[in-house]
Amino acid sequence: MKPAIITFAANGAELAQSVAALTGGIVRRCGFDGENARALLPRLFAEKVPLIGICAAGILIRLLASSLSDKEDEPPVLAVSQDGKSVVPLLGGHHGANRLARQLAEALGGHAALTTASDLKFAIGLDEPPPGWVLSSTADARPAMLALLVGARIALEGHAPWLAEAGYPLSSMGAVKVLVTEQQLKVDRGLVYHPRTLVAGVGCERGVDVEEVIELIDFGLRSENLSPQSLAAIATIDLKADEPALHQAAAHYGVPLRLFTVAELNQERYRLTRPSAIVEAEVGTPSVAEASALKAGALIVPKLKSERVTCAIGHALRSIDPEALGRSPGRLHIVGIGPGEPLSRTASAIRALDASSDWVGYGLYLDLVADLRSGQEEHRFDLGDEEPRARHALELAGQGKTVSLVCSGDAQIYAMAALVYELLDVTGERALSDAARRVGVASHPGISAFQAASAAAGALIGHDFCCISLSDLLTPRLDIVRRLEGAAKADFVTALYNPRSQRRTDLIEAAKTLFLAHRPGDTPVIIGRSLGRPEEKVRVTTLAAFDPSEVDMRTIVLIGASTSKAFTRGDGKTVAFTPRGYEKKAASAATGEADEQ
Template identity: 70%
Template sequence: MKPAILTFAASGTETANRIAALTGGTVHVGDKALVPRLFAAGTPIIGVCAAGILIRLLAEHLGDKHNESPVIAVSQDGAQVVPLLGGHHGANRLARRIADGLGGTAALTTASDSRFAHGLDEPPAGYVLANPADAKPAMAALLAGEDIALTGIAPWLAEAGYPLAKDGSVKITVTERTDGTGLIVHPTTLIAGIGCERGTEAAEIIDLLAATLARYDLSPLSLAAIGTIDLKADEAGLHAVAAHFGVPLRVFTASQLDEERGRLVNPSAIVEAEIGTPGVSEAAALKAGELLVSKHKSRRATCAIGRAAAPIDPETFGRAPGQLHIVGIGPGEAISRTASAVAALDVATDWVGYGLYLDLIADLQSGQQEHRFPLGDEEPRVRHALELAATGKTVALVCSGDAQIYAMAALVYELLDATGTRAVSDAARRVGVESHPGISALQAASATAGALIGHDFCAISLSDLLTPREDIIKRLHAAAEGDFVTAFYNPRSLRRTDLIEQAKAIYLGHRPPETPVVIGTSVGRPEENVRVTTLAAFDPTEIDMLTIVLFGASTSRAFKRGDGKTVAFTPRGYAKKVAS
């Protein structure tokens, strides 16, 4: 997880930005209330501030040290980097990295890390402890002068400064098997190659892999990834088995798997006739290096295990299935973004969107590749996002407001369903898609002005670029007659000026002149202007494409509060409920 870098003084901003460049983290300025929330979410925290500030902010939130996320204090000049919490959960390693990058000193206070490059309970990437509770007594013995008797291969122990001897009293076994002795370290050198019929239940695949590992005394902790053919990139059961074992799903093309045909133990003519290569599970497993366990079958799935000579980095093994996040960033201001949207933007490798929308989230930029499109290029923008995700990237398709409301979410699914010349590639059809709702302009404007959408409401776009004018007018009459509070998107442009005027005339035929109208311009941005008027006084000529207009229902009301602000709301009928 990328860290959050916080500073509470302008003088710390330069160092905070340098740390962000080193770590890929996001800088936050002046918000002390954010610290406990970040800590509770498990986000690593780097404070360019006095250590005491972080201690006081987190004191009442401290609990089990085994679940602490890293917390680091850095002096404003970057000379001192002090891990405060989570030393053995990445803080010490991160502190060393920051100190090296800033030319400062990492002040490590944990005994193991002050003597060795890292503690035994925090092995480097590619290694996992099977029995972490045994790390502490082993570490204590080493600090007392004992040596390590190592079985297996772990060059990082010597590199970290640990003493090794054949007759050492501290036993450490590095193995993929479950029958080691002493402190057992599992290298992530195994790949589970899996093939399955379309729609195979996740439980069947999980049981098959678990039984295969158990039969050969192999630890699930040594799994680096699940490998399969790219035709199965959207297979729910394979995603479930990867999640169950806590490893990524990685895919290969048929031609890539076919490179292993000469090494297959159990080639299948049936499989070759179906997909163009004689095996999936064994071929995917062989991509690790050697075939450790040949193909095993269940009713609808196959499984094989491959082993590499060294731990596997899943990022360089095959490719990811690809993921598209459809992200609604709200009306513009950072405070209106949902946590889900921010998390999706953070995890993405690439951002795709209209340039203005990408500018609105520039404060979250942490190295993502931006793909900017002009206004009006909606279909090329969505198509690009889908095809980019199909290459294995994690893509955020950025929309203002809520992506479901006059934005790109529907177009994503339209293209996924399209045939003929509008069809996307087969690989793009298989990418994962997840939507992250945002605060819509109609919500933001109504909230700023009171609660005009407190009862039944609808939204109508007055743009006739994609919708025939006669359909728009028909909907105006229906909404006016139905007495809905109505939000008008795209109310007026330089070319199209009359539809908002017709809307006013139609609605005046169905509700009183004093009906409240909310006008919101540049909602959620520094130049925001939200005001309340009446339907009779509403002037369509002051409206532009940066404005949203909400007409109230016949029951909507407006009144002036003590501060002089006029607010509008639509009662839902609670007065009748109380009276009864």
């Protein structure tokens, strides 16, 4: 996970950007004009986000003190002095903090203030092996490390070159036994590391239960006394990219799901032990399970079959990098970034943007989140290219990438989410590729313009409301007018999106006339422009005084209900709100006749 670079002062901003560039992290500014550190840091810590503070160590200690519990489950936390000369790992030393401190100190020309005894002597802790190896039992690491610190040596059986590279003394007569094996074994007075050398190839029927998938994989592993910790991936045909049971099984084992095309699986047809003519007739290749497993190297467990699942296990001579094995199922995040200001972004949106390799969106929207960018590739589109934008995002995800489709406000409201699902459903000439139709999709809501405008000027949407777009590019004008009439008659607070363009000037005029026919002239109206941006302007007027000519496409208009009210506060600001009826509830309570809400 990418670290959060925390800065509290302007004179730490430049170093924070340098640290972000070195680590791929995201700068999060705290303080009077930034985020609330007392809320932000404990939340990020609980989410296991690595934290690098450009600040005194004591600041991080005080902010995180109440969050500390199990040291085995804490992310790296480091403090970096504002001159970059001192890098202090505070927490998670053996979870990457010490290693990260060394890297930062070397890059910044500073000093890594390591206090963990083992890390002062060895470059890698025994309980934090590099990718590709898993320590069977972390409890065994401490006694082994204590022995090494007082002069013992390691007797290594198996392939783990990183031990010598980290400075550990090796000897065939060593007192600390280290065994590297896929087998479920234990050693006395030593450690067992499981190399990630196994791939479980899986085929299944649609809608199979995940329990059946896991049971068959477990049976295959037990048949050869193999450890689940040696699994590097679960692999299957790309037609199963959207099969929930396979995703759930991969999550169960803590490994990625990797996909192969029919052509790629057919490359293994002459090494199969149990090909199936039925499978070939159905999907175009005589094997899914065995062919997927063979991508690791050689079969160690030939095809097994349960009622609805097949499984085979392949074995590689060296640890497998899953990223080099087939492709990912791909995922599209539909991200609402709110009105534009950083403080209005949700944590969910930030995490999705951080996790993505590619960002797709209208250029202005991508500019609004530029401070979060840490190496993602941008795909910029013009304002009117909504379908090409959504299609491009889906097809990128279909290539196995994790993609964020960036939308202003909330992507569900007059934005791209509905178009994404329309494209997933459409057939014929507009149809997506099969791979794009199978990608995972997640929506991340954002603060919409009508919420931001109401909040900036009071609470006009405190009771029933509706939203209507006045853009007639996609909706017939007669339908828009009919909806305006319905909202006016029904006495909804009404938010008008896209109120006026250079071409279309009369619909906002018609809206005012319609609402004046059903509302008093002193009905509050909120006009919000460039919400969440430096040029933001929000003011309250009345329906009678509202001038439609002053609005444009960067403006939202909220027309109150007949019950809405406005008043001027002591600071001279006029605010508007719509009562929900609490005065009636209070009166009922006073007479002992409280109603249910």
